[in-house]
Amino acid sequence: MAVQKSIERAGKPFWQKEGFQAYLFMIPTLIGFPLLCAYPMIYSLYCAFCDWDGVNSPVWAGLKNFKYLFTVDPIFLKSLKVTFLYALINVPVTLILGLALAVLLNKKLSGIKIFRVIYYLPTIVPGVAAIVLWQFIFKSDIGLLNGLLRQLGFSGVGWLTDERVVLLSLSIIKWWSVGGMMMVFLSGLQSVPAELYEAAALDGANGWKQFRYVSMPMITPVLFLQLITGLIGCMQAFEEAQIMTLGGPNYASHFINYDIYTTAFTNQKYGRACAESWVLFLIIMVLTMIIFRKSESYVYYEND
């Protein structure tokens, strides 16, 4: 092998060299990353320290934006709180729910395929359509939920008008589309080699024990990935606020991403919006790194 390699390396024209060809294959990212990633990040970092109305050129303003965000603006810190709360509710619930449903569907029963599709259906509904649909269901007067509640004799709930309830309502929408996560867990469960279960059964383990000591450890990589993507997704929640609640009531669903959007596009304070988005980015990075560090202890990689 080594001899072959050195024969290969000697005297080959550069366009046949592995390194060069690799870069050819990497061209999409070589163009994409600087263009759509690095350049915007650096530019927006610069703008975070400027006053910029989006039309005229940015004007250097030092720490003005950050000072405003952390001292004068009553909503910035609140949006961070709201977003954190939302992530805190949703990430554990969707993980558990997704896993539970996957376990439920992980049997060769007749008709199981149809049920899988049904559970996955909500994920296919385009985000905007789903949100408008749920808005309709949640409306206090003409919405479906309150209609049902009232028929049963209960008084209606202010799903979208009560500050304490609105995050719950938005979370329900997320739980509805847990089918996507469920599918991932399902295929994870199904790829656990059957021998492991047999071995466990021989050792006298029942269903629950099998799950706890065989299934769970084997799917920790999937769990981990879903945790990260779920967390990042929740921290970037946006459409629900923009289409359904407009951040209300009283900024109770004013996600940080939505705040960035309104500060930039509605109020035309692009400099401040860039500052906010960098704060969000740093928070996400820190959280992800923490989770990565902790993951070393419980994630099991098969092909290490």
Place this chain on the structure above:
Amino acid sequence: MKNKMRKVIIIGLCGVMGTALLTGCGGDDGAAKSGSGSGKTSKSDAGNSGDGDQITLKVVDWESDEMNAAMQDAFDNVFTKEHPNIKVEIVEGSYSDYGQQMTGMITAGEAPDVFQGGYDMGASFYKKNLLYDWSDKAEEEPDFVDSFYEGTMDGWHLDGKTYGFPGLVNTYGVFYNKDLLKAAGVGEPAGDWTWDDFFNMAEELKDPSQNKFGAYGFDSSCFGIANVSTSYGGEPMMDKIVGTSKVTVDDEFLNQAERVQGLIKDGTLPERTYETANLNSMFEAGEMALLYFGQWEADTLIRNTPDFEWGYAPTPRGSKEKTTIYDTIGWMSPKNTEHPEETWELIKFMSSEMYDTVLKETPVAPCAYADSASVFYDVMKEHDHPEAADAVKQMMETEQKNGIRFADDWSSDVGKVWDPTFNDIMDGKSREPLTKLQDITKKINQIIEGS
């Protein structure tokens, strides 16, 4: 079987994609060409530069398809007849992301020649140096400027510069459902009714057991309360409608706020956080007797539900005087408009004569231009709603006007400081006394000074 199906799908998709590519590309090429003239609003597509040659001016607004059709009619049959070398085209705008669309277009150098906007948008764009300054032209033709209803031009100039002209005026009165009022044994509003009348009616109409409030749509924001309070002799909240430099919350304001707070508490008026979308649709479906709303709903009612028995009353008055809300929508031009002379003619037309024909088709609002405003009244009378004509006319002639929102750069920052506390106090969710609002006002004035 599965493979065959996949092949069929793939071929089908390729065919579709090919067609779409062709359509998409065709459009793209055109856009790429016009995009290359960036930095200027190169909209004159005939390629030549004015002076008797054919030019096309572009207009953007957010009106309905029917109204745009009527406007296009007016352009083709009246304006172009008077100015044969100018053709006018309407580009559709979207209502909810309108500001973003306009900023995007202007930044990209693709702005139209004339576009619609609220007076607050005009003020904000002017501050950003985005608008064409019509002050010189306005000085040359003072008769034109004077022919607008008293007070309507207030939102269209700042620091002595005129950056736009009012087109339509929005007034806020109360729609009422005649049948529901009769059924509840409540009389219909009169033209000179007071806030007491309105609130009392609402008290009688409310039905908590059915989750029904007495009146819907009442503007219980600081602007609405300021409007009520000034009619009782209180000081206006904003010292100026645009270019506000100071916000005042006086005792009369707190007085009226307390009254509204009580009405929210006993279920006469909805809470501050009540959803306000679709109120008009609910009214059309017969779900409420009183709806405080803009007069443009009259156009929808006439068109969609001609058998519906409704009426329209003006803003109620207070003990001291009549007041009403100031809300005008007007026309403005971007800074780099290519044909200022022709655009001036167009803007004049659009703020005045155009409405003679357009409002006959779609009577959405009275126009600010006094001579053409009667069209709206006549249409209302033709459709058996003389009370609506009188109500709107009365509101147009009311002298004391209060802005419907803040019209400055700091408006959203101030909103963030004011709204949460105000809403909680009004809804009874906060233990703070109303005087807390005066503390917040101090903070607001600091923000205003700092900007």
Place this chain on the structure above:
Amino acid sequence: MGKKKKQTISTTLRYILILLFCIPMIFPLLWMFTTALKDNAAVFKVPPQIIPKEFHWENFTKGVAKLNFGRQFMISMGVSVISCIGQVCSCMSVGYALARLKFKGKKLWFYLIIGSMMIPGMVTVIPVFRFWTKIGAYGTLWPMIIPAFLGAPFQTFLARQFMTTIPKAYDDAARIDGANRLQILTRIIAPMSKPLMTVIAIQSFQGAWNNYMTPLLYVISKPEKWPLSLGIGRMTSSTYGTQWNLFMAADILYLLPVLIIFFFCQDYFMEGLGSMNNTGVK
């Protein structure tokens, strides 16, 4: 209790639970369907009617007529298919390089790609908008199409993970037969990665089909270039109130293509998701 009886009880229990959870999954979609069939006044009745009194099937045609449905549909389809192809090609290409080839900075690029998944969209939207505007792409659909060919981080990650599970023996056999690297990718690895490609294809199609924000920024001023997502979204924001029944009808038609595609590609899709098992970031 006999083992068989125990089994049937647990199976029945399972079925009951599954059916129970089906209800909240399906119900909103049924609600969408019934709203589409009502007439406009019935939509706003309090209390809401669960089964409409009259069935207005013509809402579907009326809803379609409100938008320029045909044209927007074609545009959406075109953009989505192109994005799909672009993403599959670029993700496979980059994934192949990361999984199989040795080159300087490989680890760096891999971590950069993962890192870029963490960036909140908002950070990049504005400068990217400036960029496209400066080169004259405002008002066109290029900002939606070109990025598809530049690799999506998550899908690239998936591709790389999947390819590392393909035994290198296949590559070596092909090399001995004289294949160059491109041929290895297209003739050997790609056919073995059908599930992976299905996942990437479906996800990118769905992403492009549902993309609302990008067209909102770039082609809002040119109605003739609107994709369906924009057209449908606009229906709810007209100045003078929305006709919800028509909107729901049009929305259902908007959903259907994605649904149909998913139906056909189910099996491959599920298999492809299995590639997520090897998601060790090592």
